[in-house]
Amino acid sequence: MRDLILPFLFVLFGAGGVAAQTASPYWGYAAIERTLNARIGARGDSFQMYMYVGPGPVSLLGTYQGGAFRNGLPSPTNLMLWKIAMTGIARDIAKTCMAQEQERFNAEFLAAVSHLCRWPAASAQTDAVLEDLWLALMGYSAPEEEYLAWRGFLKSDYMQKLDAGQAVTAMATAILMNPHFLLRK
Amino acid sequence: MKNTISRRQFIQFAGAGTLTYFLPGLPGLRAQNAATNDHFFLQLFVPGGFDSSLLFDARPLAMTQAGLIHNYPGKEPVKWEGTNGQWTWASPFAEPLNALKNELSICNGLLMAPSFDGHDQNTNYYLSGNPFGGDCFLPHLNEYGTKLPIDAALNQMLFATIDNGGNMVPMDYYTLQTLIEKLKADAPLDMNDPLWQFISGRYKENAELAPAGMFSRGSAMMMRSLPTAAALESIVKQIKLGSTTGDSTAFLYVVGELFKARIARTAIFSPSFQQQVDCHDVNSAKNHHLVAGALVDYIVKTVAFLKATPFDGTRSLYDVTTVSITSEFSRTMRQAGRKIDDTGTDHNNLTNTIILCGKGIKGGLVLGESDFRVVGEQLSGAHKKRDLQTVKSMGKPFDFSTFKPRADLPEEYDYRNYLHVHSVVNTLYELFGVPKTKWRAPERDAPPSPVLKPLLA
Numbered sequence: 001m002r003d004l005i006l007p008f009l010f011v012l013f014g015a016g017g018v019a020a021q022t023a024s025p026y027w028g029y030a031a032i033e034r035t036l037n038a039r040i041g042a043r044g045d046s047f048q049m050y051m052y053v054g055p056g057p058v059s060l061l062g063t064y065q066g067g068a069f070r071n072g073l074p075s076p077t078n079l080m081l082w083k084i085a086m087t088g089i090a091r092d093i094a095k096t097c098m099a100q101e102q103e104r105f106n107a108e109f110l111a112a113v114s115h116l117c118r119w120p121a122a123s124a125q126t127d128a129v130l131e132d133l134w135l136a137l138m139g140y141s142a143p144e145e146e147y148l149a150w151r152g153f154l155k156s157d158y159m160q161k162l163d164a165g166q167a168v169t170a171m172a173t174a175i176l177m178n179p180h181f182l183l184r185k
Numbered sequence: 186m187k188n189t190i191s192r193r194q195f196i197q198f199a200g201a202g203t204l205t206y207f208l209p210g211l212p213g214l215r216a217q218n219a220a221t222n223d224h225f226f227l228q229l230f231v232p233g234g235f236d237s238s239l240l241f242d243a244r245p246l247a248m249t250q251a252g253l254i255h256n257y258p259g260k261e262p263v264k265w266e267g268t269n270g271q272w273t274w275a276s277p278f279a280e281p282l283n284a285l286k287n288e289l290s291i292c293n294g295l296l297m298a299p300s301f302d303g304h305d306q307n308t309n310y311y312l313s314g315n316p317f318g319g320d321c322f323l324p325h326l327n328e329y330g331t332k333l334p335i336d337a338a339l340n341q342m343l344f345a346t347i348d349n350g351g352n353m354v355p356m357d358y359y360t361l362q363t364l365i366e367k368l369k370a371d372a373p374l375d376m377n378d379p380l381w382q383f384i385s386g387r388y389k390e391n392a393e394l395a396p397a398g399m400f401s402r403g404s405a406m407m408m409r410s411l412p413t414a415a416a417l418e419s420i421v422k423q424i425k426l427g428s429t430t431g432d433s434t435a436f437l438y439v440v441g442e443l444f445k446a447r448i449a450r451t452a453i454f455s456p457s458f459q460q461q462v463d464c465h466d467v468n469s470a471k472n473h474h475l476v477a478g479a480l481v482d483y484i485v486k487t488v489a490f491l492k493a494t495p496f497d498g499t500r501s502l503y504d505v506t507t508v509s510i511t512s513e514f515s516r517t518m519r520q521a522g523r524k525i526d527d528t529g530t531d532h533n534n535l536t537n538t539i540i541l542c543g544k545g546i547k548g549g550l551v552l553g554e555s556d557f558r559v560v561g562e563q564l565s566g567a568h569k570k571r572d573l574q575t576v577k578s579m580g581k582p583f584d585f586s587t588f589k590p591r592a593d594l595p596e597e598y599d600y601r602n603y604l605h606v607h608s609v610v611n612t613l614y615e616l617f618g619v620p621k622t623k624w625r626a627p628e629r630d631a632p633p634s635p636v637l638k639p640l641l642a
Contacts, residue, residue, distance in 0.1 A: 024403030054367065056360035060351075071351050074406040076334045076413035078351075080421075083374050083414065084367050149387065158379040170380045177384045179391050179404040 025072025028062030052085040090172035142180035222330040226451040233462025235512035237538040239477035243274035254518035267551030288548035294580030307513035318346025327450035335449035340436035358435035521574040535579035554590040566596035600627040607634035
């Protein structure tokens with residue numbers, strides 16, 4: 001019951017000020033939920049941010065309240081919350097490699113991730129496999145340079161030493177925390 | 186993967202490094218040592234409109250007998266004398282606060298929003314200085330010293346429209362408990378981890394792409410926020426809420442931990458009551474004294490908690506925290522056309538009471554006064570024009586040179602004659618070093634409302 005009530009219990013606070021007019025805010029938690037559910041979700045409500053950060057802080061991820069977009073400018077507090085949410089989703093993605101959480105993802109996305117479950121095998125590192133994950137999560141929201149930078153990171157020694165679960169978590173986190181995924185343009 | 190940033194390192198970092206980004210144009214303040222800036226603010230706020238006559242703005246029973254003001258408990262108030270020569274009637278429900286008499290200062294007769302008597306408008310008026318909302322004063326208290334990550338922690342909703350609330354964080358006991366659990370279950374945001382270095386690098390690269398562009402600025406804000414987020418996470422994880430149950434004062438433990446960890450500068454504690462605070466109906470009005478009793482209990486518990494909780498090796502939380510206790514307005518003395526023993530009470534924006542104590546506050550004072558204190562009292566023309574049914578008390582004209590109420594009866598309302606809630610907020614601004622450019626004025630183009638200097642310890 002508390003989970004239902006708390007989202008309504010918080011102040012209509014916004015991030016205002018000069019910076020609000022001069023910097024891109026986050027898309028906000030509702031828009032990110034819609035994006036995730038459309039791109040990788042099995043249903044329209046497979047991914048809800050409050051499940052990851054708790055019902056109270058979810059409005060701090062940016063939301064429309066009182067006729068304005070509130071809490072949308074990046075700050076240490078909301079970045080900490082985005083990190084909790086996005087690493088949580090990334091871990092859920094990785095769990096599909098162990099046949100867990102699969103019911104929350106659509107078939108196309110599960111197919112894209114399944115190849116990565118063999119990481120660090122060479123077959124998990126082909127351009128086609130990496131591009132499938134990138135496009136599934138990021139869509140065409142980012143320029144190609146972002147993809148190339150991400151792919152370069154996946155080739156790093158650090159990533160090569162990770163097992164499949166760790167690697168999928170890291171590569172998904174890197175996409176989900178990317179400014180092109182989180183910020184408006 | 187271990188995050189090794191200590192609390193001390195975080196404070197040094199937040200104070201001397203990250204603030205470069207938070208406080209552009211204030212280089213002299215950026216490197217201020219956190220320890221010298223240990224000043225916090227706790228707002229105990231009673232939403233709904235608490236009747237001041239049931240605590241520190243009471244009226245004698247003779248006024249009830251004359252049919253002017255309800256007094257359902259039927260108890261005679263007692264004189265509460267300030268060390269500054271001013272006094273007020275205190276209801277018997279304030280009796281438990283006698284032990285704190287030398288520490289509490291009472292500000293009475295505070296005018297709220299001059300033309301609006303709604304809850305939202307007057308809450309906005311107190312928090313932002315404007316009935317329609319705007320910048321809340323609490324984040325301002327966190328702007329002119331070492332900026333802490335959270336401007337204000339809140340335990341429940343406030344009906345307010347706030348423009349600068351990006352770091353006013355809903356953080357009740359369960360929320361913090363959940364957050365701590367989630368952070369503990371999560372791998373730390375370790376800035377030495379190649380993953381987070383890569384992510385930070387993307388923020389940096391996008392920030393530098395077109396520095397004047399909005400997207401680049403947003404990326405730059407993410408880049409600057411990430412190390413502080415990592416440090417914040419490290420500190421939040423270390424908070425030990427213990428086995429405290431989620432009782433009515435559990436939020437105080439949250440506040441204590443957030444202040445001790447220097448995570449939050451201010452907090453708003455809106456306590457819950459079993460009785461309806463907004464007592465328009467007769468039954469609620471008859472039980473309003475129970476709200477008064479519960480509020481007094483909250484005040485006693487809050488001060489006791491702050492005093493009993495060490496902030497560091499030499500100071501208690503009370504030593505470093507300024508406390509304010511108020512509601513959005515007081516209430517009418519009765520409802521027109523109702524018998525005095527069968528009346529509810531409505532909103533009264535013409536007077537309010539704020540109780541102050543803690544760091545920087547000289548205790549034991551009574552400042553300001555509302556009118557309609559005795560049977561047969563002549564009311565000013567200014568009062569009568571704003572209270573056509575003659576059911577309200579109103580702040581008396583105030584002498585800002587002597588800081589005492591005046592006896593004259595102005596025919597017309599003129600903001601210069603009255604003590605506004607802005608004077609209390611400006612006094613808090615003075616305490617926290619907020620520059621005068623931020624100070625509140627009672628009207629457009631008016632000078633800032635005077636600081637209540639006697640309150641400054």
